[in-house]
Amino acid sequence: MDLPTRRTTMSVPPRSIDWRIVLASIVTIGVALLFWGSPFLLPLKLFVVLLHEMSHALAAWLTGGAVERLIVTADEGGLAFTRGGNRFLISSAGYLGSLIWGVVLMQLSLARPARRRVALRMLALLLALAVILSVRDPFTLAMVGATVAAALLLARYGPPRWQQIVLWLIGSFSALYAIIDIGTDILSRGPLAGVPFFGTVTFQNDAEILAAETFVPAFVWGLLWITLALAVYLWNLRQLATRR
Incomplete structure (x- = not known):
């Protein structure tokens, strides 16, 4: 996957489509949909689960709460034990935070090499x-x-193209996680329960926690989040695939 670096140049027509971005997006989405349940993607999925839980933690800290501990398990589960803070924002921050992480990292993957290195160090x-x-x-x-360790080594010694691809993959899968996981973890409990791909799950999820706080059904929160996530993801792809 050979992604371009975003540059401003007078010779490029406004809003021209960069088909390399389009192709990279199609390949990434295809791999995610085909291999989402495969061990092949496990390391990447564990990392985006960590970003999801860190988003809960950041929301707790930013709203005056405390984080007792974060847990990521080998079966792709994750928990953020928080105390205090704004429960509404903390519960909403998991999937929406994953989406924001994804958008930012995808944008940074097309930045200049120096900015990519800074992004990897800040992430570390x-x-x-x-x-x-x-x-x-x-x-x-x-x-x-x-x-x-991997992020620091990549920032220090990794070829610029590797840095770009890693940021693109992490960003893409974090954004896609916010979409796919809402379907499998939240919509699976509503009218889509038992439908192939959505399946059925039994653990409590972010939307159910939020439903207990707001009395708005978890399925409604899931629909709102997945609609927003899809809109932002597609908007981001459009921004990345067009140049001014």
Whole structure:
């Protein structure tokens, strides 16, 4: 996947389509849909689960709450134990935070090499802070530690094209996680329960926590989130695939 670097140039017609971005997007979406349940994508999915839980944690900290601990499990589960703060924003921050992470990282994948290196180092710093402040269990510690080391090594020694591809993949899968996981974890409990792809799940999810706070059904929150996530994801792809 050979992605371009965004540059401003007078010779490029406004709003021209960059078909490399279109192709990269189609390939990424296809891989996600075909192999979402495959062990092939497990490392990437564990990382985006971590971003999801970190989004809950950031919302708690920003609204005056505290984070007791973050957990990511080998079966792609995750928990953020928070205390205080704004429950509405904390519960909403998981999937919407995953979407924001995805959009930002996809945009940074097309930035100049120096900005990509800064992005990788900042990501490593944020993960390290999460470890210091809220990670206690061995699996999450090992996973985050390995990710921090990989991000720093990639920023220092990785070829610019590798940095670009890694940021693109992490960003794309984080944004797609916000879409696909809403379907499998939330919409599966409403009228779509038992429908192929949506399936049926039994654990409590973010929308059910929010439903208990607002008395708005979890299925409605799921529809709102997935509509917003799809709109933002498609808008982002349009921005990336066109040049001024």
